[in-house]
Amino acid sequence: MATKLSVANLGLGKLGSATVASLAPPKSSLERFIATGYDHWRQSEIAKHNWHFARETRVLTKLAATVTGERPYQYPLPNDYVGVIRKDGDEWRMQGTVFLSGYEDEFTVTLLVDKTENQMPPLFVEVLAWRVALECVEKVTQSNTKKDDVQKGYDRAVAIAKQRNAFETVANDIQDDDMTSSWVYGRYYHG
Numbered sequence: 001m002a003t004k005l006s007v008a009n010l011g012l013g014k015l016g017s018a019t020v021a022s023l024a025p026p027k028s029s030l031e032r033f034i035a036t037g038y039d040h041w042r043q044s045e046i047a048k049h050n051w052h053f054a055r056e057t058r059v060l061t062k063l064a065a066t067v068t069g070e071r072p073y074q075y076p077l078p079n080d081y082v083g084v085i086r087k088d089g090d091e092w093r094m095q096g097t098v099f100l101s102g103y104e105d106e107f108t109v110t111l112l113v114d115k116t117e118n119q120m121p122p123l124f125v126e127v128l129a130w131r132v133a134l135e136c137v138e139k140v141t142q143s144n145t146k147k148d149d150v151q152k153g154y155d156r157a158v159a160i161a162k163q164r165n166a167f168e169t170v171a172n173d174i175q176d177d178d179m180t181s182s183w184v185y186g187r188y189y190h191g
Helices: 004-013 029-047 122-141 147-168 176-180 182-189
Strands: 055-060 073-076 081-085 093-095 098-101 107-113
Touching: 004 029, 004 122, 029 081, 029 107, 029 122, 073 107, 098 107, 122 147
Parallel strands: none
Antiparallel strands: 055 107, 073 098, 081 107, 093 098
16 A cells, blocks of 8 residues: 555655655655655646546535626635546636536536545556656755656656556547537538
């Protein structure tokens, strides 16, 4: 089972570095560096792509306060939100930390949410470990020349994980709204 510490040490291993003993609480300067940046690195990696493991459809509860206009109802972003998946025909808009919608009773949205390491597939854990290596390479090696090699490793890991994710994500069916697209219409109806 992956943990923050095991992912961090997997990333440090890619640099040929010694492992760290603790991120909570951190004791060395490297541990403090990783502990400070790790959650941001994880969340930004999740937000970069439509990962199947991080996707959740949620029904959000309306805030008491409303605004005027065609989307008068406000729904707060969940605390674990890192991204949103917009579908054709969605009428909502984002404004600051809320969704604005015209639907009062129920608001359903598909989000990318933060996940713990034990909820991540192994190929994404590999991406995150390479991200740790990329962030730590200069601090650990005192050299920026190794950064190119680490960047290539990271890029390979992302490509492989995206490929696997594509196999696990079903393609979207063509919807009625898509028929207005000249590309879809031309591709499927005027071959």
